[in-house]
Structure formats: structure tokens, C-alpha cells
Amino acid sequence: METIMHVVSGAYNTTLSRELFINEWAQERLSFGKPLWHFFSVQLEPSNMFNIFIPLCGIFSQEILLHLFTAITLISTLNSFEKWICPETRPLWFLREQYANRRVLKKPKVALESNQLSCEVTGGLPCAHSMTFTVFVLILASFFFVRCWDRFVSWRSPFCRCLMYLLIIGMVVCMWLSRLYLATEFLHQCILGSYFGIRALSTFEGHVKYLFSRPRGNAVSTVCFLGGLAVSVYFVKLQLNMDPHWSVREGFKWCPEPTYLRHEVTPVFGLVRDLGNLMGLALASPLYKVEMKQSSFWRRCRLLGLLEFVNYGLRLSTMKQSGRFAFLAYEFIRNAAHTLVLIKYLPKFY
Template sequence: MLIYFQKSISSIYDGFLGHELSLVHSLQTKFEQLEPLFEFVSEELHPDVIATYVVPLLGLYSMDAMVKYLYGMGVIMLSTSVLKWIVHEDRPYWWCREKDLPSISQHRLTCETTSGIPSGHSAAIVALSYLILAYLSSGYRNLIYFPLGILCLIMFMSRIYFGCHFLHQCIIGGMIAYGGIKYILEPQMWQFLLETGKKFHIIILIATGLFTLWSYVIMMYTNIDPHWSVRMAFKWCRDPMYLSHTSSPVYSMLKDFGYMMGVALSAPLIKSASTEVNPYMSVPITLFILIANTFLKVYTPTQSGRFAFVSYAFFRSLFFTFSLLTIMPKLAMKGSLLSTKKAQ
């Protein structure tokens, strides 16, 4: 009886994914002329690009905005990374080959090495859109609703077009981002997060880290390969050169943990959020931090062993957010020595 039930559920699930795979085929057939646009959106609005370039630049408006954007994006990125580690679901270009179905077209952006659910790109663009809308007055908000909605739709279409995600994976990613940012920005919750000290945030991060380690132990105990998604990517990607070491599940998680640890070490965040900075100092310092982070990322030690590789990602991300939320405000604060000299 149990075996029959499992087969029935598996059959329904495969039928569901089969319908979604037809959407991938349909987009690849009907929207081939939009491939350059899809490629641009997927690359230039990659979650890492949003978190390390777009968000800090938007945050130059004020330190309050900087704190909200970095905190919100950090939470969503870490949540999606952890879920990708725990929830195992195929990407379309793996699934169709495993099921001996007609293959979909592959692109260099198709080859991802993490689980398909949730879509990190979809979560990042929805989170960014919500954060922007939350900070605008109602007049400006009404003007930008439609363009941001179109941008989110194009991102969803691009991820499906390249065979990176099924439709439901994009929707789930968007829902996680929407619900997460909405909850964080609730007035009482946001005030609590601003006033809470380092200890609380660090304990939450340690607990999350222990949870991922526990899930690893469970996977090993139950003979589930924790690195299954990497093996699937190498198995079915037509060109292994398309695969990037910086998209692996462990690297992504450690990078996102570092991003949030930098935020945690800057707590209580109300100090940073309430700091008035001199734009003549905050802008060049922020640009310097962005350039330094880019330089450090380029020189990631890929040949020094796995531990050095992921540790470097963790501390680079930690330094990035800590610099933006603690070091930059102190140097650019109105009335500071550097700010006064610049004004003179």
C-alpha cells in the first residue's frame, strides 16, 4: 500500500514537472530573440551583484537605507542558500535528461551547481524590489510599481528560458523574499532588530550554522549525497567550463554566512542607521570598499585547498558588510575629523 502511494505521488509530481518543462520548451522557441535581454538580466542582476553593488549604491541615500538594504538582502540570500542545501530538487536541464525526455537547449548560464529550489535570482530581485518600494513615498512608489513588476517578470522568464529553474521554483523564491522582507520591515520587528546587540544576532547565525551541519550529518547517515547537485551539474552540463567554483552550495552558504556575520558584528544597528554621514566622504569610501571587495574576489585562492577557499569567501563577505555598516559611518560621520577636513 505504501509503495503504491509513493508511486502515485511520484507519478503526479513527474506529470507536474512535465507540464512545467513544456513551458521551458515554449519560452526557448517563442522568445529566442529576447535571449540577449534574458542574459543581461540574469548576469547583471545576479544575487551577488545585487548584494555587493546595487544594494550598497542605493544605500548611499542614507545610513538608514544602507542598514535596511544590507540586512534585508543578507537574510534573503542566506535563507535561499540554506534551503538549497537542505531541499533537493532537480533543475530542468538535469531532470529532463534523467527522465530520458527531449533535451532542452543549454546556454553557459544554464549550468548551475546548486539545488533548483528556491530560485536565488528570483528571490533577490523580489527582495530588492520590495526594499526599494518600502523606502519610497507613495507618489514615487506608484510610478515604479509597474517597471519593477516587469523586471521581476523578465527575471522569472530568463531563469526558465535558460533551463535553470522550473516555474514553481521561481515563484517559491519570490514568495520567500516577499514574506521575509515584509516580516523584517514590520515596524515593531525592525525596531527590535535595530536595538538588539551583537550577541543575539551571532547566536542566531551560530544556530543556523549548526542546523546546516546537523542536516549534513543526517544526509550522510541516510546515504544521501550532500554534494549531489554538483555531481548532477557535471554529469549533464555539456561543457564543464561553464561551471563555476563560486556557485557551489558550500561556497555560497559560507559567503552568505560571512555577509550576515558582518552585519551581526555591526549591531546594535541603530547606531549605524541613525548616523548622519557627509556624502563627500561616504560616497568615495563606499566606492573604495566596493572596488576592494571586487579585487579580493578576483584573487580568491582557488588552488589552496577547499578550507582556504571557503574561509576566504566567509571573511571577505564579513569584511565587506562590516566595512559598510561600521567603518564607513565612523569615517564619514558629520563632524568627524576626516569629514571636517574634506569640507574645508
């Protein structure tokens, strides 16, 4: 058994060492698109999906908003749990560890540039950016294409369909290149992130009627169970002599400037954010009863803008200096309240 584990570990380390050259190639050859890569990684991060881009889509249709928010919340929760249970190393961590480990004979001859965006403190697999962005683009493109299919005969041609597929693939690849350029993920983490997102979205679409028909009590109980599961993983890791905060320590250990690290990107915060969003959806259940009123574009724009302006102020007021428990409790309540108002109560004023 030890021999098998040694062979697997060696093959894994060899694979990561070779993938480091892909990150180096991206930094050397793709520097011309630096503003674009920063836009994809900074502006299109998962938290901005919930606070900016999904509400923006809600201006055009409450149906799109509900579908996007539910799917991305479930998929983001899946991502957070995977990183909480079994975090994987990131390129800069792996490279620094290889050079610091005296037992490693063959040091990878790779030079990676670190920056503020490289200071992540969650596991690398699956890439949360690739996972959520792929789902966001697919749902938005499908709604847009179906709407155009119904209105314009020219959109029913194979050429338009092929063009849409190429556009989706191009945007997802840009997200991959962004993560590779900033040395925040390995290539396999980006690819598997998108793959897991597509598979999870397919499962969601196949059971959407069942999920939207769940009564409030069942939905709230499920979210409480997931919260208990996250806590259980923490104590199980302690019993197995595993560090639950390994990824955070790696981030602090190898980040060139500790002030670059943010509370908002820790594994625990990601879980609290996603469970808060899930609790908001649970309190709004059953989701098929959510009102879908038709209203003017500008009225929806004003109401959604007001809500997000208030939510932005509450995000700035997060109690970061009042202790870990107060910080997490505040964020859980804020996310749950934001989701509940956005999904259930705001449409009443349309």
C-alpha cells in the same frame, strides 16, 4: 504508504514534464530579448546584489543600504539553507535524466538549449534570483515612493501607485522569463521564489525593531548556531545515505562543458557567503546604533567606490587552489569583513 509515495512521485514527475514545455516555449519565442535575459541572470545575480547594487544604493542613503543589506542577507540565507537541506532538480537535469532512465516509458518531447549559464550546481527551489531580486525591487520601490510621496503631491494619486505596482510586477516577470529562457529554473520555482521572498520580507518588516536591537553577543551566537546547523545537516544526510553534494554532481554530470562550472555557485559556497555576511551584521550589532551621518553625494560615492574596489581585488585573490577549507575560510572572513566595514565603520568617514 508506498502506494501513496508512488502516486505523489508520478504526479510530481508529470508536472515537471509539462513545465518543460514552458521552458521550450520561452527559448523559441523570446530569443529576441536574449541580451536582456542575460543581463537579468548575470548582472542581477545574488552575489552582485551584495557587491554592486546594494552599495550603489548606499550612495543615496545609508538607511536604504542598511535596510537592503540586512533584509537580503537574511532572505538569501533562508534560500541557501533550503537548497542545502532539500535541493530540487532543474529543467536540464530532469530532461537529461528522463532520457537516460530506461524505466521511463514516456519521454518528454522537448528540446532545450543548454549554455554556460545553464550550468548551475545548486537546487532549483526556490529560485535565488527571483527571491532576492523581488525583495530588492520591493524595498527600493517603497523607499523611492515614500520619498516622492512626501515631496510631490502628484505622487499621491492612485494612478502613480498603480504605475509603481505594474513596474514592480513587470521587472519581477522579466527575471522569471530570464530564468525560463536559460532553462535554469521551472516556472513554479520562479513563482515560489518570489512568493517566499515576499513572505520573508513581510516577516522581516514586522520584526525589524526586534532584529535591529539584538546585542552583539546574541547575534554572533545565532550565526554560530546556524553554522552548526549547516554542518549537522551534512552528517545527517550521510547517516540517511543521502548525497549532500547531489546538486553539484548533477551539474557536473549534465553540464556540456565542465569549465563552465564555478566554485562561487556551489551550495556550500552560498552558505559560507551568507553566513559571512550575517557574521558581519552580527559584529556590527545592535544595528539601531549604526551611525546615519548626512554627507555629500560625491563623498559617499568616493568612499563606497574605494571599499568596493578593494573588495573586488580581494574577490579576485580568492585562494581557489589552496584547498577547500582555506577557500571557504577566506570567503567567510572576506564577506564578514566587507559587511562590517560597509555597515559600521565606513559611515564614520562620511
